[in-house]
């Protein structure tokens with residue numbers, strides 16, 4: 001039986017003390033332990049960012065790829081060896097900015113991978129520029145007069161685009177996040193977990209305190225994740241009043257918004273039904289029949 | 296004088312007139328009669344309208360290129376005559392559709408001799424078909440004129456239209472027969488070029504570069520292919536996906552080329568041989584992940600089927616403008632191999648080799664082709680399967696791994712190559728890291744670690760040098776008066792030119808460079824130092840191989856034949872240059 005320690009490389013995280021990334025790291029380790037997995041049985045693909053730096057702290061078969069490109073790498077690993085649990089981890093800039101094109105197609109493709117996004121609504125590693133989820137009007141290093149663009153809504157996007165497991169977590173609630181990750185890994189299909197992750201260094205709006213004031217857990221509100229219309233309605237709820245106000249009424253829901261059972265991409269490939277690609281022998285492949293067609 | 300079994304046939308018409316199927320049927324009919332062909336299609340970047348041509352050069356000996364001299368021209372539109380009549384040799388013939396008024400008037404006004412009017416549209420109608428079936432009337436007419444047995448055509452039509460059902464097959468056969476009989480009775484005695492069936496012992500195939508690459512990859516055990524459609528690489532995707540279930544492959548059309556190359560790196564990491572193919576534009580998008588393949592030491596094979604750039608360029612034409620790009624694409628120093636096959640057999644053989652190198656030496660291998668090589672068909676003997684051996688390189692042995700330690704995946708070795716573990720293998724845990732890393736893959740920015748790991752990766756280039764058996768090839772006699780220097784698809788036209796020049800009593804040889812990285816400095820240098828007169832031949836503006844040779848050997852090849860109008864070099868251009 002593995003313990004949390006087995007999933008640590010020995011390098012202590014270089015994240016700022018108090019960063020929300022720690023909670024996600026812990027939840028991932030917990031989720032692996034609770035599923036009885038050994039480190040060598042898991043593959044995690046990381047993007048580039050503070051989030052992706054977890055590659056050096058998490059002891060698994062890791063792939064620390066390029067900025068925005070974790071999804072294609074994870075997709076191919078799954079197609080090459082569909083018996084392996086594959087998780088992708090990255091930031092909001094990584095997944096919703098530079099890598100958004102891949103994400104949308106991965107969701108409609110429904111390959112069985114779990115994607116955990118550290119959504120700190122800022123570019124952390126490059127020291128504080130606006131991100132695709134930065135709130136309108138927020139001052140960042142690259143928006144000194146306030147962000148002009150509207151933020152994207154990852155949960156609504158995922159429901160709309162065909163992800164079959166759509167959840168929001170909060171790095172301040174490791175217990176719930178652990179459960180969401182386990183649920184996502186057990187789910188057969190593409191799972192997106194958007195994790196609200198305070199960046200204590202560069203995002204001075206969306207702090208732990210700000211979230212604690214607003215967060216509600218969906219299952220405690222009796223939400224049924226197979227109800228797509230309700231899931232959509234919940235996804236649409238997001239604070240309209242951004243400043244810290246003890247009397248605010250806006251809600252942010254966390255938990256499983258939507259789950260759908262749809263055949264995975266790989267289950268629709270008959271050539272994978274007997275063996276994973278990586279298990280196939282490649283010695284002595286005979287191309288004679290193909291040559292004859294050209295004669 | 297009767298000329299037997301040397302005919303260069305060309306058919307032209309609007310896109311949508313069935314020029315491609317007419318050409319392929321003509322070429323395969325010749326193949327089945329024991330003749331050798333080179334078949335070459337030109338088409339614009341349009342689906343309908345625009346001008347298409349298909350040329351088939353037929354002989355008894357191995358035909359290695361197209362030619363600018365046509366013996367029999369078949370015109371389904373006026374443009375064919377306008378654009379190609381000047382290519383016709385003096386005793387050549389023109390077949391045209393006399394039902395097309397403008398075409399008739401134009402043909403009669405431009406040429407009297409050997410001008411064979413055929414009521415193609417009428418014959419198509421009498422056969423019971425529509426005007427589109429004129430292409431088969433045209434092929435039938437051609438074979439009728441040159442007295443080639445009709446039954447080859449009959450059989451091939453059945454094979455080509457197999458999926459369309461017996462009715463369509465019969466229609467096409469009737470149309471072809473109508474053209475055949477009409478021309479055979481009326482004109483065949485007037486035309487001196489004839490094709491005769493030959494018995495041959497060894498079976499041959501008619502194949503293009505893209506198909507040969509696909510076959511090389513399947514043979515090499517490539518199981519994962521990801522690509523985004525881009526001419527002239529697309530037919531590799533089509534070919535492979537059709538074999539997906541027969542050979543247990545996963546073939547994925549991706550959202551873009553960035554996804555394609557990141558996917559093949561991922562599949563390689565998981566232990567599966569993988570490949571992508573694109574043209575220069577798509578390769579531009581792949582450059583960052585090419586370095587990822589180098590940095591993480593996940594071997595990949597990337598095919599660049601070049602077309603004229605920059606930007607969208609001339610999408611359906613040919614050029615060799617990306618040699619420097621393939622060599623230098625990507626930030627930083629990382630090892631790569633760049634191979635350039637010159638004909639379909641080399642496409643097959645070098646693609647197989649590329650997969651072995653990618654696996655064993657754990658780095659990206661680029662295969663450079665171009666539109667001309669990718670899509671032109673050549674008659675070759677059945678590919679050899681026996682001498683090809685899969686070489687996966689060093690895989691970690693699970694029994695010898697410590698279960699709880701991290702695996703030293705990037706161990707520093709003499710060769711620079713370290714043994715690898717595969718995800719899921721107990722005791723093999725490591726991180727494939729695009730950040731500089733220590734020997735287990737954890738990010739590390741120490742000066743010493745950086746230096747050691749970079750040197751380890753770069754060492755692989757020297758280690759694999761000997762693994763590439765024929766980085767150059769020399770055709771013709773050593774010590775010839777003239778040495779032609781080239782790479783890739785110019786090989787065919789160069790060898791055809793040499794055949795003609797040798798016939799004229801000239802001594803010409805050809806240095807073909809097949810590998811650019813690692814560059815075969817010694818081999819190239821020793822051939823070129825001895826050469827009496829050197830001529831560089833490239834399908835690009837800047838003479839990229841010439842520049843590379845100068846950089847690596849100090850030898851400057853002053854004489855150059857450079858062509859960059861999107862068209863392949865033809866043998867006559869080389870012959871004319873040599874003859875001054």
Ligand SMILES: Cc1ncc(C[n+]2csc(CCOP(=O)(O)OP(=O)(O)O)c2C)c(N)n1
Nearest residue numbers: 048049050051067091092093094123124125
């Ligand atoms: C192609 C490319 N462009 C830019 C960068 C620089 N870069 C590194 S991380 C990053 C953004 C990080 O933001 P996010 O993905 O939200 O991750 P975080 O650091 O916030 O966890 C950028 C722009 C890069 N590494 N690669």
Ligand code: SF4
Nearest residue numbers: 016019050124199200
């Ligand atoms: S910059 Fe922000 S996201 Fe990055 S480690 Fe520090 S607190 Fe965390």
Ligand SMILES: [Mg+2]
Nearest residue numbers: 091092122124
């Ligand atoms: Mg971020």
